[in-house]
Amino acid sequence: MTEFPDRLLSGYRNFMSGRYSDERERYRVLAETGQAPHTLIIACCDSRAAPETIFDCGPGELFVVRNIANMVPPYEPDSQFHGTSAALEYAIQVLKIRNIVVMGHGRCGGIQAALDLDMQPLSPGDFIGKWIGLVRPAAEQIQSNDLMTQTERQTALERVSIRNSIANLQTFPFVRSLGESGELAIHGAWFDISTGELWVMNDKGDFVRPDLVETALQAEEVSA
Amino acid sequence: MTEFPDRLLSGYRNFMSGRYSDERERYRVLAETGQAPHTLIIACCDSRAAPETIFDCGPGELFVVRNIANMVPPYEPDSQFHGTSAALEYAIQVLKIRNIVVMGHGRCGGIQAALDLDMQPLSPGDFIGKWIGLVRPAAEQIQSNDLMTQTERQTALERVSIRNSIANLQTFPFVRSLGESGELAIHGAWFDISTGELWVMNDKGDFVRPDLVETALQAEEVSA
């Protein structure tokens, strides 16, 4: 076994002398009392779309699931897709988290793979192929539109997939009942890694830029 | 659908006026050229153990999988556990990442659940129960050791589980062959959320504090 990567050790050293020295007490308390994150976020593994970075969140705030293409499978007690379901169950039933964000992003490799209808398995297990199966029907429909450019189809499927995952969240009985009673809120977001823009889903399912100026004014009023 | 959470929008605003204004060009290039992260890290969903924070990594560096108790299932082409396997396949076969870190942490809720042998299902799907099944045999063995305190059993299983996951990584043929040729390195780490300490696995499987002073000196020599 080789040495632990220098890049990570030096990054850790920066963490300790930088952020951690400000947040030391916070970590200690969180260890003692346990975590009470305000949001469950389902994000992509992509190195360019890290939730803590994008939302400038610190320890204790976000309970984060990251998988290929930020997907939530439908509720199937005997389903293959247990990892994300287990994290969802833990977040809602144990940690009592009441805000869920499904965050996708531009240039998503998983979505690109889904649109590559001739893609060959990358190992005998074809794990990507099976995982992407969650969104393959939608991918086939979108890829059949030859009027759109590949980039337009990619962006379309990234957003369709977020809406899909939100619909799948609502097939979990414990999510649906909390949503119906108004105790749980579900949100969609899409991060443009090229421009840093965040688009959020409105109640029509459309992705729009939030009015950040207005939000700032409201936040100031609340804290005054 | 309620408004997108203010806390996240104001965090995003901080990101845009802060980090992003320094990293703007980096995001733009990463969008254009694609990502080439140096490390795949399998971490826990826990809000107190975020890899980018702990290793002070920026966009493009870490390909991150986060699931309950940072587990890697064994290679089973017909397995239920496709999410993590798909991310692993994508990282190794598509992105050609050649460093893997399995990072666990103290006070892990998933490990705690595994040690709770009488735990009742938290929903009819019992997703946590099934997911934790990956480490249940080890949990039973450790929990039966009545000489250790619960905290010692917790820490022990956290580390056993990391070693388990590393062994499981090596059941994936594409991981094993790259490991054998020396092209791929696998590492284990354990983050103490209470003290901020990072422990890394040595080649005996033990978790030790890396000598950060020595590492700093070596890094300076290399760059001189």
Next chain:
Amino acid sequence: MTEFPDRLLSGYRNFMSGRYSDERERYRVLAETGQAPHTLIIACCDSRAAPETIFDCGPGELFVVRNIANMVPPYEPDSQFHGTSAALEYAIQVLKIRNIVVMGHGRCGGIQAALDLDMQPLSPGDFIGKWIGLVRPAAEQIQSNDLMTQTERQTALERVSIRNSIANLQTFPFVRSLGESGELAIHGAWFDISTGELWVMNDKGDFVRPDLVETALQAEEVSA
């Protein structure tokens, strides 16, 4: 016949005491020497998407065709669609304009009408229905995608239609030959009336935001 509308007369009075007093000489010379606009722009009749406003252009600069949904029909010498073809012929063959921009915009009523597959004729002549026929096949294909929201379909067709019109431009022999010799350039643009953003078409047919900062730097270099 009623009085000429006051709003227009008072606007004209503003024009005479404002802009015109600065541009008086320019109009006089243009009247004497004739016009030599640098760009033919095909834009929509929409009151929110005026080319001279959006591109801050003055007299003599833009030769402007405005019709419903900024469409260019295919070259058909015996076709019904003579108006836009005549303007194109005049611009290229008489005025020797060598830049063409097809500019669409968001919330386009013509595109919305095209996507309304059950739309009834608004007069026995059904002029809108026939005009929109230029883009109806594309509209049917896009409207059949039930995964996208109506807004997403609208934006998609607005852009497909621009690409369509650009392709139709190239069916005019005098446009095609000048394009092939590199003497004529054709561009696509899409104006977001909600945010004022201009998106321009790249050589993949995708609509992107131009880097206005870079453009400003280049412009300064050229004039230095």
Next chain:
Amino acid sequence: MTEFPDRLLSGYRNFMSGRYSDERERYRVLAETGQAPHTLIIACCDSRAAPETIFDCGPGELFVVRNIANMVPPYEPDSQFHGTSAALEYAIQVLKIRNIVVMGHGRCGGIQAALDLDMQPLSPGDFIGKWIGLVRPAAEQIQSNDLMTQTERQTALERVSIRNSIANLQTFPFVRSLGESGELAIHGAWFDISTGELWVMNDKGDFVRPDLVETALQAEEVSA
């Protein structure tokens, strides 16, 4: 495909930092609520006769059709001339616009082409020739008057053509009935690009200079 023209990008940048920063909210509201322009104006493509400029109108005010020589064809449900008819139908039947202005101008190239009775087709399609056919009978009659100078014949035909187009407007049943009930007003105007003067049509069909001082006084009385 070459770069989008710098002149247009820098004009757009001026728009964004200038007018748009004052009109931002207006665009946003217009996008949300839709357009309700007060006037449909049929103008010429000519770069020196832009309606928004001449009437100092902003976003949302004018629904603008621009074609060669600002012509309106007669109502023919099976007519070839669908573009302008479609825009007229949209303006009156959909947007419920109740003011129409047909605006011609001096030095009109289309009118000049109409008077050039020996003009050869400028492409096999002879699009200009066919379009100008709308006014060719009048052109032949005027051109045969050898007592007038060419400039006088030009100005005469420009004004005859405006009256022609106004008469053609009234062949559209939906225009005629709204005109008869007094709900719709039609106006003619002629812009002298050499002097900036605006001439408006009175109920005899003559083009006269409006008394702008009187109009200003009346406007002040109304607002007092």
